[in-house]
Amino acid sequence: MKISFHGADREVTGSCHLLEADGKRILIDCGMYQGSRELDDENAGDFGFDPRSVDFLLLTHAHLDHCGRIPLLVKRGFTGEIIATAATRELARLVMLDAARLHEEEAERSERHAHRRGEKTRKPLYGTLDVLDTLDHFGRNAVYDEPLSLAPTLRATFYDAGHILGSASIRIEDTEGSGRSVVFSGDLGNRDRAILRDPQFPPPADVVVMETTYGDRSHKALAPSIEELYGAITDTFKRGGNVVIPTFAMERAQEILYYLREGIEQGRLPRSMPVYLDSPMAISATEVFRRHPDCFAEKDRAMFDEGKDPFTLPGLRFTRETADSMALNNLVGGAVIMAGSGMCTGGRIRHHLRHNLWRHDSSVIFVGYAGRGTLARILIDGAKHVNLFGDDVPVHARLYTINGFSAHADRDELLAWQRALRPKHTVLVHGDEEVMRSFATQLSDTEVHMPGIGDEILV
Known part of the structure; x- marks a missing residue:
């Protein structure tokens, strides 16, 4: 060989x-x-x-x-x-x-x-x-x-x-x-x-x-990572801002939806919380996940057998169309916006960062790997300003890096x-x-x- x-x-x-x-x-x-x-x-x-x-x-x-x-x-x-x-x-x-x-x-x-x-x-x-x-x-x-x-x-x-x-x-x-x-x-x-x-x-x-x-x-343990996610969302809502989560369309988007649903069911997050999955590919990938519960762990496959969808939560809204995505720029606060790409190298997430990074009341939560040279890594490494669509955007939002979801x-x-x-x-x-x-x-x-x-x- x-x-x-x-x-x-x-x-x-x-x-x-x-x-x-x-x-x-x-x-x-x-x-x-x-x-x-x-x-x-x-x-x-x-x-x-x-x-x-x-x-x-x-x-x-x-x-x-x-x-x-x-x-x-x-x-x-x-x-x-x-x-x-x-x-x-x-x-x-x-x-x-x-x-x-x-x-x-x-x-x-x-x-x-x-x-x-x-x-x-x-x-x-x-x-x-x-x-x-x-x-x-x-x-x-x-x-x-x-x-x-x-x-x-x-x-x-x-x-x-x-x-x-x-x-x-x-x-x-x-x-x-x-x-x-x-x-x-x-x-x-x-x-x-x-x-x-x-x-x-x-x-x-x-x-x-x-x-x-x-x-x-070694990765941070999962349970504290989930707690940190809930805490970051709750704290941001108290400040009156939005939560922006750069999200990989496959696996990470579905995993975060899973834990947001659990947080609502446990009373850790508000039931009325609007969550926008602003990624056509993540939306389609979630549909693929639903077609393959045979790949799931036993307890999560059992949810499907009981007629329960682990990726559905009360305030979830899918935004496939560009016009619907642009409308999210008008959200003043109290929303969770999940969009790709996870490393912020392209896609709709860059528009949401442009509209939220300069706000002291908003937060950006990184829940995945950020490669060298990517906007995600630049932000995680402490940049005070970033260029987005020709604009010099100051970084005032609170940034969280939660590694336990790897x-x-x-x-x-x-x-x-x-x-x-x-x-x-x-x-x-x-x-x-x-x-x-x-x-x-x-x-x-x-x-x-x-x-x-x-x-x-x-x-």
């Missing part, structure tokens, strides 16, 4: 790994680099392999940094089969279509500006038609714990990674010949959270390729997962380099690798 590395290598985003075994070339994920606009050229660059030579693409989950370049892969010649769980398939469709729309809108803006300045226009990375072509390549649906044949002596098994709906770790084994096995962790979830099951431990493997996003720290396993959970698999080789990916080095010091009885882009490992 040979593994080569083409993304999320000594960095957090752009997951893309190529396995060559039994005469087959198998790509694990094909994600977008995310963060600053300087990454545009990396996303448009060469993959480091010929897309036409790839037989299978196994998709661990539907986050943009794992599926966002698949349409470009197809555009450049990939004709193989894409395999994912049924839930991942549905969510990836939403994510890729949304990404195509943003690429097309950005290209249109670029064309207008370039025309005025006499500059060259920038073409979209891919468009809606490319995504529709991509959907034709989705083949078999993976089912957790059920092996899939990739070749006469090669099989892949998906295991629940507990990260987002449908997420998986993937174990690939040569059933004859070398008998080698490799597990790609995908992104591993945080244990004991709402909605989803805890991550599974796949059977032991010779090689583990694993994420290290939070490999140098969808990623922390250091101790990652270590427990790695030790359960007892690999001879542990390959660290999907993390900042300094985090990987810290995590590597905790590993024993395994050979540790930290590959860079284009590196290869023979196993």
Whole structure:
């Protein structure tokens, strides 16, 4: 077996790994680099392999940094089969279509500006038609714990990674010949959270390729994080302001809705509290969640069996249309506004920040990962002013960073997962380099690798 590395290598985003075994070339994920606009050229660059030579693409989950370049892969010649769980398939469709729309809108803006300045226009990375072509390549649906044949002596098994709906770790084994096995962790979830099951431990493997996003720290406990969320909302309402929550459309939006519902049912939050989910993709993703209670933890699946929707609360309002979103700018106070993107790199959240950051009575609550160079990280790091749509906006709102809602396993959970698999080789990916080095010091009885882009490992 040979593994080569083409993304999320000594960095957090752009997951893309190529396995060559039994005469087959198998790509694990094909994600977008995310963060600053300087990454545009990396996303448009060469993959480091010929897309036409790839037989299978196994998709661990539907986050943009794992599926966002698949349409470009197809555009450049990939004709193989894409395999994912049924839930991942549905969510990836939403994510890729949304990404195509943003690429097309950005290209249109670029064309207008370039025309005025006499500059060259920038073409979209891919468009809606490319995504529709991509959907034709989705083949078999993976089912957790059920092996899939990739070749006469090669099989892949998906295991629940507990990260987002449908997420998986993937174990690939040569059933004859070398008998080698490799597990790609995908992104591993945080244990004991709402909605989803805890991550599974796949059977032991010779090689583990694993994420290290939070490999140098422990998460804040969940219960105090929920208390902090309720306290931040209550305090903001007392000051007369709005609560703005930058929200990832998949998993985080549904998780926050879940806890807001619980807070209202427990009398911790006002029943009349208006909550706006101002994200068409998050609204659609919530509908996908409702179609897949089979992925839920037992107690939350039981809610559905009893006819109770864990994502519904009295004051919840969906705002799909742009006009409805713009109307939220007139809210004086007492509302919770959830909008994307979670890192504030684009989308409707930037408009809500523009209208609320300067207000002393409002609050912004960050409940997810904020990558380097993103507006979310700039705010968390203490910026006093930010530029939004050409305006210099002072930061007077109260900012909260609540880390206990992370969808990623922390250091101790990652270590427990790695030790359960007892690999001879542990390959660290999907993390900042300094985090990987810290995590590597905790590993024993395994050979540790930290590959860079284009590196290869023979196993």
